[in-house]
Amino acid sequence: MNAVKRQKNRKVLLMGKSGAGKSSMRAVVFSNYVAKDVRRLGATIDVEHSNIKFMGNLMLNLWDCGGQDGFVENYLTHQRTHVFSSVAVLIFVFDIESREFMADIQNYYNIIQALEECSPTAKIFCLIHKMDLVQARLRIQLLDERVELIKAQSRGFAETMEFYATSIWDQSLYKAWTQIIYYLIPNAHTIEEMLKQLAEVIDARELILYERTTCLMVTKVTRSEKENPYHDRFERISSILKTHKQSMAKHTGIPAGSANFAELQIKAAGFMFFITRLTENTNLAVCIPPAEHIFNTARLNIELSKASFASLDVASRKRPVEGSVAGSSSTGDLDRA
Amino acid sequence: TxxxxxxxxxxxxxxxxxxxxxxxxxxxxxxxxxxxxxxxxxxxxxxxxxxxxxxxxxxxxxxxxxxxxxxxxxxxxxxxxxxxxxxxxxxxxxxxxxxxxxxxxxxxxxxxxxxxxxxxxxxxxxxxxxxxxxxxxxxxxxxxxxxxxxxxxxxxxxxxxxxxxxxxxxxxxxxxxxxxxxxxKLIPELPTLEALLNALCANCRIEKAYLFDIVSKIYIATDTSPTDIGSYEICSDYIDVIIDITEIYGKIPDPNEEFTNGAEQIGAKEVGNGPAESLITLEKKGNYLYLREVHQYLTLICILGDDSPTDRKGLIDYNVSVFEHALTQVFPR
Ligand SMILES: Nc1nc2c(ncn2[C@@H]2O[C@H](COP(=O)(O)OP(=O)(O)OP(=O)(O)O)[C@@H](O)[C@H]2O)c(=O)[nH]1
Ligand SMILES: Nc1nc2c(ncn2[C@@H]2O[C@H](COP(=O)(O)OP(=O)(O)O)[C@@H](O)[C@H]2O)c(=O)[nH]1
Ligand SMILES: [Mg+2]
Missing domain, CATH: 3.40.50.300 (P-loop containing nucleotide triphosphate hydrolases)
Structure with a gap:
């Protein structure tokens, strides 16, 4: 039996009123959609399940819950325990453009009650979505207002919950989802320790581990003496990589899901940088001082450390037979991007 | 100049x-x-x-x-x-x-x-x-x-x-x-540049080569093989990747913009901070995109095409330095 390091299934609910943008964000983050293509998506009927494998034994069971009133009613009544029990994370999406914010809050409150009843230890991530529709200078204030109102209706979750302003049109979506994934990964610390050692050995300024399909950051190590002023660089790079993957797919005709580069390198006056495949599910981004010998030894050492990282990666081992969901890497019907 | x-x-x-x-x-x-x-x-x-x-x-x-x-x-x-x-x-x-x-x-x-x-x-x-x-x-x-x-x-x-x-x-x-x-159309040296790019492409079987002004993403010349819209797009997307990453790791932002004659200067502060070299290797196609700074303001970007084994990079590097040398005679730095 694979009892020692069996993958951890984590149930994640994605909820919010119909049209809030739940399926859109799922398509962009997990199914290689370009932001402008989400218009093709229809309203979600009932619940769409997807199972996504991540580095570090994580198996995400994502429940995209269609937000039309009839469905929500059903979740709260007949399917109450089925939907709300053993939830690790609830992602609740608020549409910033919504004209009935008070009705949204009421709907939210009903869901919170059900969650508190069935999964009191769950964590809530609230996404205030479609922020691109608000002028940049008004965003912070608007977010703060909404956060206050939502918190007041969050019962026992108010203390631990997190809020993010998001839009499928920029990196803010990656920022939020990176935090969600990081919260869920069971052995993030082990991975981090190994990365730290690697960073020492190759004298890296920064190492960032990215999941390959989603380009979401798993974890990072920073060793640089000077503080990098770009605090949003991790989600920026996620967004850069995702966009680039789509561009390559379009140009080469390879489907976006497999238009992966083996390596990208940049040598500039002040730094050297490369991204290379580390394990089956991850890419490693490396920033080092600008010297050819450091570059060469770094590449070599990473090559050598691949095996030990592979042991942390679920996909490289056989899937446990019991209880695993059929087609575990499928992302449901969104796959046909 | x-x-x-x-x-x-x-x-x-x-x-x-x-x-x-x-x-x-x-x-x-x-x-x-x-x-x-x-x-x-x-x-x-x-x-x-x-x-x-x-x-x-x-x-x-x-x-x-x-x-x-x-x-x-x-x-x-x-x-x-x-x-x-x-x-x-x-x-x-x-x-x-x-x-x-x-x-x-x-x-x-x-x-x-x-x-x-x-x-x-x-x-x-x-x-x-x-x-x-x-x-x-x-x-x-x-x-x-x-x-x-x-x-x-x-x-x-x-x-x-x-x-x-x-x-x-x-x-x-x-x-x-x-x-x-x-x-x-405003560059008198265009025919010379095109001839140089043609030679480069022929010598190391490059599919398409562009000479870009990276800061503005304007290309000032390309070889004369037929251009499909996709080629410019992928190069331009590639520049975005490079510029964005270089901005994150390579530059300290400089707030002192210069002004002359009441006209705003565009791009001046970026000079000399560009990437020197870059390469993208695809899992399914080998070396695919290549970028090299060849002049204070100009960068060469090549689409290497479908059959560019990784060991051909030496040949490309060599031919590009020949090109770079020729370019300095067209545009002295
Ligand atoms: N401006 C803007 N529009 C967005 C954004 N995200 C999604 N949308 C739009 O919102 C609309 C609804 O998106 P969906 O993802 O289908 O909504 P949903 O929450 O899944 O709706 P149900 O499945 O009915 O619950 C679509 O027309 C999207 O184009 C965003 O970040 N900004
Ligand atoms: N859809 C679309 N709108 C554009 C495009 N270019 C400019 N606009 C919009 O046209 C409007 C007028 O642009 P502006 O530059 O102020 O026009 P000007 O008076 O000619 O300088 C703005 O709202 C722009 O957002 C374009 O390529 N497509
Ligand atoms: Mg939906």
């Missing part, structure tokens, strides 16, 4: 004039192309009320003038010799989503006037905002505009005016590609 020999303007810089009706998109174009403003932010631009002059410092210095649509520049109140110059291009922006008959009338009046005063100025018509139109409607509109302009000109007895047309939008690559072509 890069001064055009027969320039007659006082400052010797070729000039790009942006003209067209109000709200046709001139300021948006100028801000997106030369200031990297995200296209969606142009919704908040205010109407331009006076002529905005900017100068671009690159392999060749040139100026971009944004002329607000509410004035009549043919009126004698304006000194047309002050505005138009012998060397340069007039970029006329027409909003393809709007009524365009009046715009065409004004455009033709301007062309006719220029024919008598500065006959060698290139007139470049941007049929703009085509992103909002369906494919069919877009090409109909485009054809209609071209037809009307040409008919009116030939009715006026002008047959061979140097007028070209482009379909553009700030929401995709088309605006950069159109600017590239506009600027290429």
């Amino acid at each position: 890069g001064k055009l020999p027969n320039s007659k303007t006082q400052d010797g810089k070729p000039r790009l004039l942006l003209m067209g009706q109000r709200r046709s998109g001139k300021s948006s174009i100028s801000n997106v192309v030369f200031h990297k403003l995200p296209p969606s932010e142009t919704l908040y631009l205010e109407t331009t009320t006076k002529i905005k002059k900017e100068s671009m410092h690159s392999f060749m210095d040139f100026q971009v003038w944004d002329l607000p649509g509410q004035f009549d520049y043919l009126d004698s109140a304006f000194d047309s010799a002050e505005i138009f110059s012998e060397i340069g291009a007039l970029v006329w922006v027409i909003d393809a989503q709007d009524e365009y008959l009046e715009a065409i009338t004004k455009l033709n009046a301007t062309i006719l006037k220029l024919q008598s005063t500065f006959p060698s100025i290139n007139v470049e018509v941007f049929v703009h905002k085509v992103d909002g139109l369906s494919d069919d409607y877009r090409s109909d509109t485009y054809r209609d505009i071209v037809q009307r302009v040409q008919d009116e000109l030939s009715d006026a007895g002008v047959e061979n005016a140097p007028v070209s047309f482009y379909q553009t939008s700030i929401y995709d690559h088309s605006i950069f590609e159109a600017f590239s072509k506009v600027i290429q």
